[in-house]
Amino acid sequence: xxxxxxxxxxxxxxxxxxxxxxxxxxxxxxxxxxxxxxxxxxxxxxxxxxxxxxxxxxxxxxxxxxxxxxxxxxxxxxxxxxxxxxxxxxxxxxxxxxxxxxxxxxxxxxxxxxxxxxxxxxxxxxxxxxxxxxxxxxxxxxxxxxxxxxxxxxxxxxxxxxxxxxxxxxxxxxxxxxxxxxxxxxxxxxxxxxxxxxxxxxxxxxxxxxxxxxxxxxxxxxxxxxxxxxxxxxxxxxxxxxxxxxxxxxxxxxxxxxxxxxxxxxxxxxxxxxxxxxxxxxxxxxxxxxxxxxxxxxxxxxxxxxxxxxxxxxxxxxxxxxxxxxxxxxxxxxxxxxxxxxxxxxxxxxxxxxxxxxxxxxxxxxxxxxxxxxxxxxxxxxxxxxxxxxxxxxxxxxxxxxxxxxxxxxxxxxxxxxxxxxxxxxxxxxxxxxxxxxxxxxxxxxxxxxxxxxxxxxxxxxxxxxxxxxxx
Amino acid sequence: xxxxxxxxxxxxxxxxxxxxxxxxxxxxxxxxxxxxxxxxxxxxxxxxxxxxxxxxxxxxxxxxxxxxxxxxxxxxxxxxxxxxxxxxxxxxxxxxxxxxxxxxxxxxxxxxxxxxxxxxxxxxxxxxxxxxxxxxxxxxxxxxxxxxxxxxxxxxxxxxxxxxxxxxxxxxxxxxxxxxxxxxxxxxxxxxxxxxxxxxxxxxxxxxxxxxxxxxx
Ligand code: SF4
Numbered sequence: 001x002x003x004x005x006x007x008x009x010x011x012x013x014x015x016x017x018x019x020x021x022x023x024x025x026x027x028x029x030x031x032x033x034x035x036x037x038x039x040x041x042x043x044x045x046x047x048x049x050x051x052x053x054x055x056x057x058x059x060x061x062x063x064x065x066x067x068x069x070x071x072x073x074x075x076x077x078x079x080x081x082x083x084x085x086x087x088x089x090x091x092x093x094x095x096x097x098x099x100x101x102x103x104x105x106x107x108x109x110x111x112x113x114x115x116x117x118x119x120x121x122x123x124x125x126x127x128x129x130x131x132x133x134x135x136x137x138x139x140x141x142x143x144x145x146x147x148x149x150x151x152x153x154x155x156x157x158x159x160x161x162x163x164x165x166x167x168x169x170x171x172x173x174x175x176x177x178x179x180x181x182x183x184x185x186x187x188x189x190x191x192x193x194x195x196x197x198x199x200x201x202x203x204x205x206x207x208x209x210x211x212x213x214x215x216x217x218x219x220x221x222x223x224x225x226x227x228x229x230x231x232x233x234x235x236x237x238x239x240x241x242x243x244x245x246x247x248x249x250x251x252x253x254x255x256x257x258x259x260x261x262x263x264x265x266x267x268x269x270x271x272x273x274x275x276x277x278x279x280x281x282x283x284x285x286x287x288x289x290x291x292x293x294x295x296x297x298x299x300x301x302x303x304x305x306x307x308x309x310x311x312x313x314x315x316x317x318x319x320x321x322x323x324x325x326x327x328x329x330x331x332x333x334x335x336x337x338x339x340x341x342x343x344x345x346x347x348x349x350x351x352x353x354x355x356x357x358x359x360x361x362x363x364x365x366x367x368x369x370x371x372x373x374x375x376x377x378x379x380x381x382x383x384x385x386x387x388x389x390x391x392x393x394x395x396x397x398x399x400x401x402x403x404x405x406x407x408x409x410x411x412x413x414x415x416x417x418x419x420x421x422x423x424x425x426x427x428x429x430x431x432x433x434x435x436x437x438x439x440x441x442x443x444x445x446x447x448x449x450x451x452x453x454x455x456x457x458x459x460x461x462x463x464x465x466x467x468x469x470x471x472x
Numbered sequence: 473x474x475x476x477x478x479x480x481x482x483x484x485x486x487x488x489x490x491x492x493x494x495x496x497x498x499x500x501x502x503x504x505x506x507x508x509x510x511x512x513x514x515x516x517x518x519x520x521x522x523x524x525x526x527x528x529x530x531x532x533x534x535x536x537x538x539x540x541x542x543x544x545x546x547x548x549x550x551x552x553x554x555x556x557x558x559x560x561x562x563x564x565x566x567x568x569x570x571x572x573x574x575x576x577x578x579x580x581x582x583x584x585x586x587x588x589x590x591x592x593x594x595x596x597x598x599x600x601x602x603x604x605x606x607x608x609x610x611x612x613x614x615x616x617x618x619x620x621x622x623x624x625x626x627x628x629x630x631x632x633x634x635x636x637x638x639x640x641x642x643x644x645x646x647x648x649x650x651x652x653x654x655x656x657x658x659x660x661x662x663x664x665x666x667x668x669x670x671x672x673x674x675x676x677x678x679x680x681x682x683x684x685x686x687x688x689x
Contacts, residue, residue, distance in 0.1 A: 021671075049497065049501045052497040055494040056494045056495075081479035131679065137670075151669070157673075160670055177670045181675040182677070185678055193585065217678075218665055218678040218679045218680065219679040222622050222680065227584070229581075245644065248503075248639065248640040249641070251640065252640075262606075263640075263660065265661065265662050265664070265666055271656060271658075272656045279577075281657060289482075295489070298489050299489040300490070
């Protein structure tokens with residue numbers, strides 16, 4: 001049976017323009033990364049260091065979160081905790097209402113996507129406006145990000161030109177990228193100046209100093225966090241690191257892995273709201289810490305590695321599947337290999353169990369991950385949890401179990417330890433090889449686009465026997 | 473009430489989770505690079521220029537001439553700066569040679585519209601630079617608030633050559649940020665504002681300054 005999920009993938013495979021745009025951009029990102037991390041010995045050292053920093057921070061997560069809360073509070077930043085996205089949305093809404101604010105200008109934040117914040121606030125009469133160029137494009141197109149670093153990578157300049165012309169009719173139609181970016185600048189400047197609240201994500205939170213770090217190129221993150229009188233930052237609880245000295249190595253790996261830049265244009269470190277003698281900056285800074293399943297993931301030492309992620313996007317840029325189906329086919333907030341392991345754990349295998357099959361287990365993601373997350377190993381683990389009833393605490397574990405499949409595997413396992421039966425089955429299949437070939441050609445998604453493998457006349461065991469090779 | 477529960481629930485779940493003792497962080501990556509003053513200057517220059525910033529070499533004695541030259545080639549009608557910094561005081565002394573002097577000495581709410589509309593360029597001092605990445609470090613304060621390096625279309629920054637460190641890690645260690653205590657906001661700036669969100673093609677001046685001009689003294 002073709003599931004909804006598979007239908008999306010089949011649909012994605014027919015979207016030639018999206019495929020071409022996606023390939024074009026991920027190829028560029030890969031080349032930039034390769035150029036920036038060309039020294040293998042250097043890369044291995046840097047990766048060891050970043051992995052150690054993240055692993056250490058995640059292992060000390062509860063202590064570091066308490067320390068972070070203490071420091072932030074001392075610095076005057078208000079900390080809010082949310083177990084669910086619903087709670088996080090409510091917190092943001094309450095802050096907005098306290099300020100009678102009906103408009104929020106947003107910097108790029110995948111956590112706000114996870115919360116479905118724009119949608120939630122809209123339902124409460126509050127307008128959200130994205131200010132990152134890529135995010136603005138997809139907001140105008142009423143779509144979801146298809147990549148965590150380059151949200152609109154599935155769109156080319158022609159599509160964006162048409163979109164901008166529809167929404168900003170005063171500006172003439174243009175496919176010139178500079179002109180398109182300038183119309184966004186023009187449109188958003190007034191919005192930055194008048195927004196009562198700005199909202200951003202966070203890249204790193206430093207526990208020992210109580211500092212929020214934001215990485216960006218455009219300056220919109222700086223605008224959102226410094227112009228409006230109120231700044232709300234939203235972050236997953238795992239983004240904390242212990243020391244300020246942990247930041248330079250992680251920043252270096254993040255930008256090189258993501259876009260091949262040695263650093264982004266802006267690295268913004270916020271440690272407090274405006275102080276009495278200062279003239280600008282927000283009067284209030286809030287941090288919303290979101291759990292949404294992360295503390296559950298934390299309880300499993302193998303799955304815990306998932307929380308090391310610094311959201312660089314390198315795994316998606318190197319994934320053969322992502323490149324072909326694009327980000328939207330995943331139907332998740334975060335696509336690509338990291339989405340494949342994160343989303344089923346957060347939202348449940350009953351919802352996203354099939355996602356675990358969207359991998360060839362080629363290992364490219366593991367190779368390029370700057371914090372060495374063993375993505376293929378975790379995918380395998382999740383595949384297993386998907387089909388077995390276990391004590392593990394991932395929601396929806398065992399929901400993918402199919403009776404017939406289970407029986408087939410049982411028979412196979414049993415026949416493997418009963419050589420007479422096994423050899424009989426082998427011979428029977430070999431005898432029926434032409435019929436099996438025809439059936440395979442008709443029914444398999446694999447053979448529909450590839451030549452059908454030809455079964456030989458003799459089984460492997462028969463050949464070994466003929467060659468007088470010992471066959472135990 | 474509910475939210476307090478959220479905090480405790482999250483922390484409790486984390487605290488009662490299985491424990492894992494990870495290795496301490498390996499320190500086999502040097503914080504600093506083995507670069508002399510000239511190497512640092514060279515890299516600093518090269519990186520900034522690659523990021524589309526302008527770099528002008530000057531001295532403590534003649535930098536005002538460089539600034540004047542920048543103002544006239546860019547046809548700046550006005551210049552925002554703080555006369556309260558040592559560098560700003562020097563500009564003020566010779567203000568008759570420069571474009572109209574702008575300065576905001578009160579909270580942002582009163583000067584927001586003026587800042588967003590009508591300032592051609594802003595001048596700021598810096599807290600040093602980083603050679604490896606071609607970065608200037610800003611510690612905005614009451615005299616040089618953070619928005620003046622963000623909103624005007626041209627940002628002119630003065631960097632002292634002796635304050636250029638090889639890496640970010642080196643800068644925060646040598647300047648002893650932990651001991652000094654972090655200010656409200658620290659900014660690392662490595663070029664004019666840019667984006668590659670459309671077809672991974674670079675475009676400058678998306679939201680922040682379109683031009684970053686560095687004067688080295
Ligand atoms: S899993 Fe690794 S490669 Fe993928 S986004 Fe996270 S840090 Fe980057």
